Amino acid sequence: MEVEQTALPGIGLRHEFTTRSGQRIGVISHRTGRRDLVIYDSEDPDRVCDSVKLNDEEADALAELLGAPRIVQRLNALHEQVEGLVSLQIPIPSGSPFVGRPMADARVRTRTSASIVAVVRSGRVFASPAPDFVFDENDVVVVVGSAESTSEVTDILAHG
Numbered sequence: 001m002e003v004e005q006t007a008l009p010g011i012g013l014r015h016e017f018t019t020r021s022g023q024r025i026g027v028i029s030h031r032t033g034r035r036d037l038v039i040y041d042s043e044d045p046d047r048v049c050d051s052v053k054l055n056d057e058e059a060d061a062l063a064e065l066l067g068a069p070r071i072v073q074r075l076n077a078l079h080e081q082v083e084g085l086v087s088l089q090i091p092i093p094s095g096s097p098f099v100g101r102p103m104a105d106a107r108v109r110t111r112t113s114a115s116i117v118a119v120v121r122s123g124r125v126f127a128s129p130a131p132d133f134v135f136d137e138n139d140v141v142v143v144v145g146s147a148e149s150t151s152e153v154t155d156i157l158a159h160g
Contacts, residue, residue: 016040035059064123087117088150090157092139097160104131112152114145 006014008028016026024040035054041047054062092099098106108116119126119133120140126133135141143153 037062060122060124063125064120084146085144086147086150087142087144088154089120090141090143090150090154092135092137092141093158094137096135096137096157098135098157099137101135102131103129103133103135106135106156108143108153108156111156112145112149114143114149114153116141116153117144118142 001017003015003017006016008014010031012028012030012032014026014028016024018024023042024045026038026040028036028038030036033056037052037054038048039050041049103116103119108114116129117127118141119129119135120142121136121138141153141157143150145153
């Protein structure tokens with residue numbers, strides 16, 4: 001699927017795509033942080049027939065509804081292709097020594113060979129977080145690896 005990106009001078013960015021059924025959908029990301037979900041008229045692709053303004057919390061909720069299940073779905077499909085591959089969702093407990101510290105400090109990949117592929121925080125998905133990503137209490141870390149290595153990550157994130 002092709003997503004078109006268009007700069008809107010003084011406003012922000014517009015991303016659009018066409019669904020398989022031919023419906024054109026877009027998201028306008030304003031410089032202010034507001035996002036508009038827009039549906040274009042099927043007869044006139046330049047005319048917006050409906051628009052929903054989303055604040056940060058609403059955009060995060062929508063991303064959670066659309067994004068997180070999709071990541072899990074992709075991981076499940078990968079599991080079917082690769083025998084022995086496991087993904088695990090691990091919450092960062094309040095007593096974790098890594099709360100407030102960068103992901104690199106846990107050295108998960110070095111210590112276990114498992115990989116952190118995403119972090120979910122308050123409904124927002126951070127896919128492929130960088131080593132300087134700082135963990136917060138109640139983050140949910142999505143880890144991929146063997147059953148043994150992902151279990152080791154649970155111990156590391158809980159106890160250090």
